[in-house]
Amino acid sequence: MIDLGRLRALHAVASYGTVLAAGEALHCTPSAVSQQIGKLERETGAVLVEKDGRRLRLTDAGRVLADHAERVLTSVQEAESALAAHRDTVTGRLTVAAFATACRALLPYALRRLAIDHPQLTTGLIEVSPHEGLELLRRGHVDLAVLDDWPEVALRYPASVSTVQLGLDHADLIVPADHHATGETGLEAVRHERWISVRAGDVCYEYLIRRLPGIVPDFQVGEFETQLTLIAAGLGVGLIPRLARPALPDGVRVVTVTPRPTRRVVIAWRDSSAARPAIRAAEEALREAWSQAQAAASAASASRTVNAPA
Numbered sequence: 001m002i003d004l005g006r007l008r009a010l011h012a013v014a015s016y017g018t019v020l021a022a023g024e025a026l027h028c029t030p031s032a033v034s035q036q037i038g039k040l041e042r043e044t045g046a047v048l049v050e051k052d053g054r055r056l057r058l059t060d061a062g063r064v065l066a067d068h069a070e071r072v073l074t075s076v077q078e079a080e081s082a083l084a085a086h087r088d089t090v091t092g093r094l095t096v097a098a099f100a101t102a103c104r105a106l107l108p109y110a111l112r113r114l115a116i117d118h119p120q121l122t123t124g125l126i127e128v129s130p131h132e133g134l135e136l137l138r139r140g141h142v143d144l145a146v147l148d149d150w151p152e153v154a155l156r157y158p159a160s161v162s163t164v165q166l167g168l169d170h171a172d173l174i175v176p177a178d179h180h181a182t183g184e185t186g187l188e189a190v191r192h193e194r195w196i197s198v199r200a201g202d203v204c205y206e207y208l209i210r211r212l213p214g215i216v217p218d219f220q221v222g223e224f225e226t227q228l229t230l231i232a233a234g235l236g237v238g239l240i241p242r243l244a245r246p247a248l249p250d251g252v253r254v255v256t257v258t259p260r261p262t263r264r265v266v267i268a269w270r271d272s273s274a275a276r277p278a279i280r281a282a283e284e285a286l287r288e289a290w291s292q293a294q295a296a297a298s299a300a301s302a303s304r305t306v307n308a309p310a
Contacts, residue, residue, distance in 0.1 A: 007069040009036035014066035081275040090118035090277045097133035098146035101244045110285040145268040150207040163268045171241040171261040176234045194236035246296040
């Protein structure tokens with residue numbers, strides 16, 4: 001009989017291509033992964049991997065077994081989910097992948113809520129881009145993903161993944177306090193401003209350059225807080241979602257953009273784990289966190305939205 005743990009090792013190597021990456025995904029050493037693969041080869045009497053530079057390449061036999069391993073591991077997860085649902089106990093481990101703003105604005109409250117209400121559940125969190133979060137979810141390396149999805153960028157969800165919308169997050173133009181913009185504005189009207197944005201590759205950056213083709217932001221930074229600091233210094237303007245700015249620094253104000261830039265905040269999980277009580281408990285905790293964050297963001301936006309320069 002083929003050992004399940006060795007199949008997991010082969011599946012991780014097939015997914016990530018190196019023993020080091022496979023070990024990180026499985027929370028074990030590269031040596032342990034190599035040992036599992038070696039035992040699996042002896043167990044099956046087949047050569048399953050071979051070196052290809054610094055990476056490992058699956059042999060034909062390895063690919064056949066890796067394809068079956070993915071189906072076997074999915075079936076095992078479905079069985080575990082069904083058993084957990086039968087017990088109706090929120091237990092085990094739940095690892096969440098989330099985009100940066102959600103990690104700051106939603107997950108602290110949600111994870112604390114889970115820890116208080118369900119002490120038998122162990123949780124983990126990985127901050128990644130939405131594209132990376134979906135891939136980790138598809139591969140089975142996280143249990144839940146919190147994603148931001150702009151219609152103009154449009155994430156592609158695998159057939160094996162289910163989603164539910166947590167809510168809509170609107171973005172506004174943030175300008176220095178003495179900026180000339182008043183009331184509402186369209187993005188085209190401020191096309192020639194100096195733009196301060198997140199880095200290229202971020203979905204918020206992708207949204208901005210799709211709405212304003214041809215612009216190149218003068219400043220590209222990693223955090224929304226840094227954007228706000230630069231705007232307050234009078235260096236430019238930025239388009240920042242409300243969830244990312246529960247509080248605004250002095251020296252900036254909000255200008256409403258029409259049509260309103262809007263992103264969906266989505267919770268995603270694999271169909272095979274849908275029956276897990278932990279998934280339902282996490283969704284409830286995230287909805288509570290969302291309600292609190294939206295109230296804080298609305299209050300901050302209202303306090304800084306004005307119709308004329310200060």
